[in-house]
Amino acid sequence: MSTTEQRVAVVTGAARGIGAATAVRLAAEGRAVAVIDLDEAACKDTVEKITSAGGNAIAVGCDVSDEAQVEAAVTRIAEELGAPTILVNNAGVLRDNLLFKMSASDWDTVMSVHLRGAFLMTRAVQKYMVDAKFGRVVNLSSSSALGNRGQANYSAAKAGLQGFTKTLAHELGKFGVTANAVAPGFIVTDMTAATAERVGMGFEEFQAAAATQIPVQRVGRPDDVAGAIAFFTGDDTGFVSGQVLYVAGGPLD
Template identity: 60%
Template sequence: MSAVVGRRVALVTGGAGGIGFATAERLAAQGVTVAIADLREDAAVTAAERLPDAFGIGVDVADEASAERAVDAVVARTGRLDVLVNNAGVLRDNLVHRMSLDDWEVVLAVHLRGAFLMSRAAQRVMVAAGYGRIVSLSSIAATGNRGQANYSAAKAGIVGLSKTLALELGRFGITVNAVAPGFIATDMTDATADRLQLTPEEFRERTAELTPVRRVGTPADVAAAIAFLAGEDAGFITGQVLTVDGGLDL
């Protein structure tokens, strides 16, 4: 495996807010140059302005050409790509008898197809360098969650994808892992609260009561796990799923 020389570069999808921005912030604090990629390019650029040595780019992770362009843009600007964080995601929750085909396909496209396309594009650069870290966001919902057949299927797929890529890419110095958050206080979980006819505060309080550590997670909690798996100390860890849920899924 090639030694890491110079300032590392990370690409974080869905990086303009929530877990994505918290991850970008954590990596930047560790001296990593971060490319914040988001479907909303203006939001990505604005978010990057809040961090040292970061820049924003637009990407539609579910589009093959867009995914390739995003990776090419990072390499053209920095000359390298060491870390990919597949964080982009959307929710289209509903019970299966009410779930439209579009609801199903959009969620699978962004979460699972997007992780595949971005990983496939990034591995070209990483294989050539003999080094890389790919971390994708799964969820404790990967084992099933009422009203989230699409999301659960996508997140289960992330686990299978990550383990397979770990097998294929390990000999090139590339580790591939997944992080599975539980309840994290973000705009996405606030949207779930609305679907359940609860206020975000009520939803968080009820979930905290069911969680062994008696609180809900924050984006920073997940970012810490991602940053660890993306770092040098995790070089002998691959094909794993790190759960970050305060014990909610025990």
């Protein structure tokens, strides 16, 4: 068994969408995977997809914005799978609205899951990475980090994750730990379906309209993002850190 095959990966928000695709991709590359989501039962499909293909995965229920739950989850992962040295901070929520309609709760919820969650998860896992002198942290940003109408909270959180990523790269690099961010553009997920509903468009119509604005003339799929994440988690990417990779089908103006 190679060193890569022995790595333990943690993927948050992995019950569906980009997180599920990432968990499956990392498992296919030989990693044991902790599939984390708010509802442990919701992780069943992802775990079964991995184990039915001969992989090793466990489902873990955890609110990533809750400090005690995060500590308990990471301790359990270390005990059941081994020391986690790959972390993908993917968990996220939407509370879209125009600024004058956005409640303080809408703002706080998005910040708690995206930013506080990434902070708590990374803080809990980094000690295992430092001990192993190897670690890969990948944070999910978004093209919305550049600004997007109706997403003041989400855009600010995703921009914040880019700053968080670069700081981690500075602080943890000397321990063999890299930190990078992947920023998806339009990806077909439950979250983009919710955006279509918010703006009053059918999802198919919404996708078709988006595709006309993308240089490759199609919308993205979760597997497109999973491939980029997998690149950053590899053993041979130890000299790539502090980067933000936009997975958006073309350059963003």
